[in-house]
Each structure stands twice: as C-alpha cells, then as structure tokens.
Amino acid sequence: MKKDKHISRRSFLKGTAAGAATLAIPVGNTDASVWEAFFQQHFQEMDADEKARVIERLEQEYKKRYNREFSIKTTDAMPGVLFGYGLDLSRCIGCRRCVYACVRENNQSRDPQIQWITVLRFEKGEKFVSNLEEADKYYYPEKVPEEEYFYMPVQCQQCENPPCVKVCPSRATWKEPDGIVVIDYNWCIGCRFCMAACPYGARHFNLKTPRIREEEINPETHYLGNRPRYQGVVEKCTFCVQRTRSNPGRYPACVEICPVGARKFGNLLDPDSEIRYCIENKRVFRLKEDLNTSPKFYYFFAT
Amino acid sequence: MGVWRLSILTTALFMIFLLRAGPAAAADKHGIPEFSVPPPPFSEGIFPCSDCHADMETNPERRQLEEHIEIVKMFDHASDQRWCLDCHNPNDRDKLRLASGKLITFEESYYLCGQCHGTIFRDWKAGVHGKRTGEWNGKKIYRLCVHCHNPHSPRFKPLKPLPPPKRPEEIRNSHLTNEQIPSNPLEALLKESDEKR
Numbered sequence: 001m002k003k004d005k006h007i008s009r010r011s012f013l014k015g016t017a018a019g020a021a022t023l024a025i026p027v028g029n030t031d032a033s034v035w036e037a038f039f040q041q042h043f044q045e046m047d048a049d050e051k052a053r054v055i056e057r058l059e060q061e062y063k064k065r066y067n068r069e070f071s072i073k074t075t076d077a078m079p080g081v082l083f084g085y086g087l088d089l090s091r092c093i094g095c096r097r098c099v100y101a102c103v104r105e106n107n108q109s110r111d112p113q114i115q116w117i118t119v120l121r122f123e124k125g126e127k128f129v130s131n132l133e134e135a136d137k138y139y140y141p142e143k144v145p146e147e148e149y150f151y152m153p154v155q156c157q158q159c160e161n162p163p164c165v166k167v168c169p170s171r172a173t174w175k176e177p178d179g180i181v182v183i184d185y186n187w188c189i190g191c192r193f194c195m196a197a198c199p200y201g202a203r204h205f206n207l208k209t210p211r212i213r214e215e216e217i218n219p220e221t222h223y224l225g226n227r228p229r230y231q232g233v234v235e236k237c238t239f240c241v242q243r244t245r246s247n248p249g250r251y252p253a254c255v256e257i258c259p260v261g262a263r264k265f266g267n268l269l270d271p272d273s274e275i276r277y278c279i280e281n282k283r284v285f286r287l288k289e290d291l292n293t294s295p296k297f298y299y300f301f302a303t
Numbered sequence: 304m305g306v307w308r309l310s311i312l313t314t315a316l317f318m319i320f321l322l323r324a325g326p327a328a329a330a331d332k333h334g335i336p337e338f339s340v341p342p343p344p345f346s347e348g349i350f351p352c353s354d355c356h357a358d359m360e361t362n363p364e365r366r367q368l369e370e371h372i373e374i375v376k377m378f379d380h381a382s383d384q385r386w387c388l389d390c391h392n393p394n395d396r397d398k399l400r401l402a403s404g405k406l407i408t409f410e411e412s413y414y415l416c417g418q419c420h421g422t423i424f425r426d427w428k429a430g431v432h433g434k435r436t437g438e439w440n441g442k443k444i445y446r447l448c449v450h451c452h453n454p455h456s457p458r459f460k461p462l463k464p465l466p467p468p469k470r471p472e473e474i475r476n477s478h479l480t481n482e483q484i485p486s487n488p489l490e491a492l493l494k495e496s497d498e499k500r
Binding site: 094095100101104111112139140211216248249255256265270274 | 481
C-alpha cells in the first residue's frame with residue numbers, strides 16, 4: 001500500500017498544540033522565580049516547607065517592586081475563635097475614616113482606586129435594608145453627620161454560608177476555621193463569578209496592576225490578607241487577618257480609627273467579648289438576612 | 304475530736320476562699336474592668352484648679368462669671384438645672400463631687416457621668432459605648448467620657464468627612480510615576496493630628 005505522505009488532521013493538531021504549549025512556557029530570559037510561581041501549589045495544599053519557599057520568593061518579588069522589606073505571615077486560624085463584628089448604626093457619623101484606614105492598612109490600590117468599605121447614606125425614614133442600590137455613596141458635605149441623613153458602612157460580611165465561595169471555579173477563595181473568607185491571590189483566575197455572587201458588593205477587582213506610593217505601603221502582611229495583589233485578581237476585607245490572628249491580637253484598622261467607637265470586634269465563642277454583649281443586649285440585625293448567607297457582621301442600635 | 308477536726312477544716316477552707324477572693328475583688332471594683340485610659344484632656348494650664356481657687360472664697364450663686372468665659376459660652380449640658388458646683392467640689396477644686404458627697408479624682412470622672420447616664424455607663428464598662436483600642440483578646444485601652452464629649456457641651460462635634468470614592472466614569476487609563484499616585488487623604492490627617500500633639 002502506498003504510504004500516505006499527507007499529515008492527518010489529528011496529528012497536525014497534536015503537533016501544533018504541543019508546539020504552542022512549548023512556546024507558552026516562559027524560557028530564556030526569565031528567571032527561576034517565574035517557573036516557581038507558575039507551578040505554585042494551592043495554599044491549603046502546601047506543607048510548611050513549600051509555604052516557606054513561596055513566602056521567601058514573594059518577599060523578594062515585593063522588595064523588587066516596592067523597594068521595601070516585606071514580612072508575609074502565614075499564621076493559621078486560632079482554635080476556639082470565630083470572629084464577629086458589630087457596627088452601631090446609631091453612632092456612625094459617616095466620616096469615612098474607616099474607609100481610608102482600611103486602604104492604608106490593607107494596601108489597596110490608589111490608582112485605579114479600590115476601597116473595601118463603602119459608606120452608604122440614607123435619608124431618615126427611607127427604606128434601606130433591602131434597597132442598597134438607591135443609597136448615596138458619593139455624599140460629600142462640609143460636615144457630618146447631617147441632620148436629615150443616617151449612614152451605613154458596608155464591607156465583607158464574612159458569611160457563614162458564603163455564596164462567593166460556592167461559585168469559585170478554581171477554589172481560590174474559601175472560609176477559614178475562624179470564619180474569615182480569604183482569597184489566594186496566586187490561585188485566583190479573575191473570572192469574577194464571586195463578585196457577581198456576593199449580595200453585598202464586598203469584592204473588588206484589580207483591573208490594572210495596583211499602584212501605591214512606595215512610602216505608603218504597609219510591609220507587615222499576611223499571605224491571605226493585605227499582601228500586594230496582582231492585576232486580574234479579586235480582593236476583599238479579611239477582618240485584618242494580619243493583625244487579628246495573633247495572641248494578643250490587635251483590633252482591625254477600621255475599629256481602631258473610628259472616632260465615635262461605632263465599630264466592635266471580637267470572638268463570637270467568648271461569652272465575655274464585646275460582640276457577644278452586643279448580640280445579647282442590643283437590637284441587632286444582619287444585612288439581607290433573607291438570603292441565608294448568615295453573616296458574622298451584626299448591625300445594631302445601642303441607644 | 305471529730306467536731307474539732309471539722310472546724311479546722313472549715314477555717315482552712317474559709318482562709319483559702321478569702322485569699323482567692325481578695326485580689327479578684329480588688330481588680331474588679333464596681334464592675335469596672337482593669338483597663339488603661341489616657342489622662343484627662345485638660346486645657347493647657349488649667350489644672351490643678353487649686354492654683355487659683357485655694358485662696359478664693361466659694362460663691363455658689365449662679366451669676367455671670369468673669370473667668371472661664373469659653374466654658375460659660377459653650378455650657379450646654381442641662382444648663383438650666385445645673386451650675387458649676389453640682390459637679391465640681393467647692394472645698395477642694397482638684398476633685399469632683401458625686402451627688403452622694405463622695406469626692407473623686409478627674410481620672411475617675413466616669414462615676415460622675417454615670418450618675419445620670421446609667422445605661423451608657425453600663426455599655427461603656429462592657430466596651431460597647433465609646434471607642435476602645437488595643438487588643439481584642441488582650442490589653443484594652445478605653446477613653447474617658449470626656450475624651451469624646453466635652454463635659455460642658457457633650458454633643459459629639461461634627462467632623463469633615465474624607466472624600467467620596469471615585470465614580471466609575473472618573474477612572475482613567477493613567478500611567479503615573481510614584482509621586483503622581485494619589486496619596487491616601489488619611490495620611491495628611493494623621494500627620495496634622497501628630498503635629499498638634
């Protein structure tokens with residue numbers, strides 16, 4: 001039989017695919033760290049050695065990018081801790097100090113601008129809990145509070161039943177044992193399903209490489225928290241995991257800055273914590289409770 | 304013999320109880336947990352009051368004061384019902400005086416405020432009213448009532464808000480140098496308050 005000199009369609013495609021794959025793998029002028037980053041494991045699957053190697057590489061990478069020494073923690077959740085947050089709507093004056101304290105602590109991009117906390121303004125008497133879209137987040141009067149308005153800051157509600165985690169196709173986001181919903185920025189593929197799933201608008205996307213002035217960088221970071229992000233990944237509030245996951249651990253930056261003390265934070269499993277006192281003694285509600293997301297963020301009225 | 308032994312045992316148990324209860328009760332006086340507060344925010348040069356008041360005669364009458372003009376001007380704290388000596392102690396001006404006649408220092412002024420604002424005082428002791436910083440599972444820093452509320456005009460004073468977020472249509476495809484990147488407006492604010500201090 002005459003041997004067919006033509007390449008079959010199948011073998012042609014196979015060959016092209018293999019060739020393209022070889023081209024796509026970075027070789028030549030790239031250094032080893034690109035390879036390492038390319039083959040980096042999912043954070044939850046790394047052992048201690050792997051974590052240490054990844055941290056070292058990231059610290060080098062960030063140093064090159066920001067001319068600063070970085071420290072990246074990988075602290076695990078503490079046993080017997082479930083973080084909860086309280087926000088006193090009768091005290092909040094809408095001054096936005098929390099927004100910018102969060103930006104400062106958590107290395108949010110200044111250009112393009114990303115902010116994890118949004119302060120909403122409602123007219124007194126207006127329907128508000130179910131109708132967040134009609135709220136004004138661009139208010140900017142000379143002084144706050146204003147006579148005829150009240151304010152409600154919204155950030156990640158750290159749901160016990162987080163819809164964002166459910167939809168993630170790459171499992172780049174998950175709920176930690178202490179209740180914080182975190183993201184592995186090296187595993188996120190930027191599909192933004194989680195942003196569509198979140199009923200609170202709490203997740204934000206890096207459309208461009210985030211830019212921060214070198215002198216305003218916070219180099220004290222956590223892998224799952226405030227370490228600098230990349231273009232094309234999603235980010236969100238982590239209850240300042242780099243501060244709070246420690247014994248003793250500091251309050252989140254937004255709690256620390258609030259001039260009226262409207263923000264409360266603590267361990268839901270500790271009956272003596274401030275947050276438990278709020279839940280047991282005040283009129284609390286959770287945002288969009290009917291969606292069964294079961295937030296660990298409690299709004300309350302202390303007066 | 305049995306009774307004797309029992310009484311020794313009871314005494315011993317009682318002693319142990321006393322030893323254990325002693326320090327705990329001291330740390331938790333009047334349900335106020337151990338905490339650290341910054342010193343009271345006096346206006347400059349106003350304390351100790353006895354520097355001026357020691358040699359002055361006490362006049363409890365409501366009248367137009369010649370001193371403390373700013374306080375008189377701002378005084379808005381049930382001012383129809385009250386006057387200076389309802390809180391300030393007439394004989395030793397460096398102390399405050401509770402309704403019971405008990406004298407307290409300015410560092411413990413929360414007892415004075417708590418006389419009327421009982422529910423707030425309760426929330427404050429639990430760490431829910433007012434600002435609390437420090438460690439969520441460790442040492443906490445409280446503030447006195449007077450750190451946020453001027454005792455003579457207690458309503459919280461309005462603040463200038465920080466700027467709103469950028470609208471989506473304001474976002475530009477910019478290529479900024481380090482100096483051109485917008486600074487966090489909080490940095491300027493913190494610097495300003497540092498300089499004041």
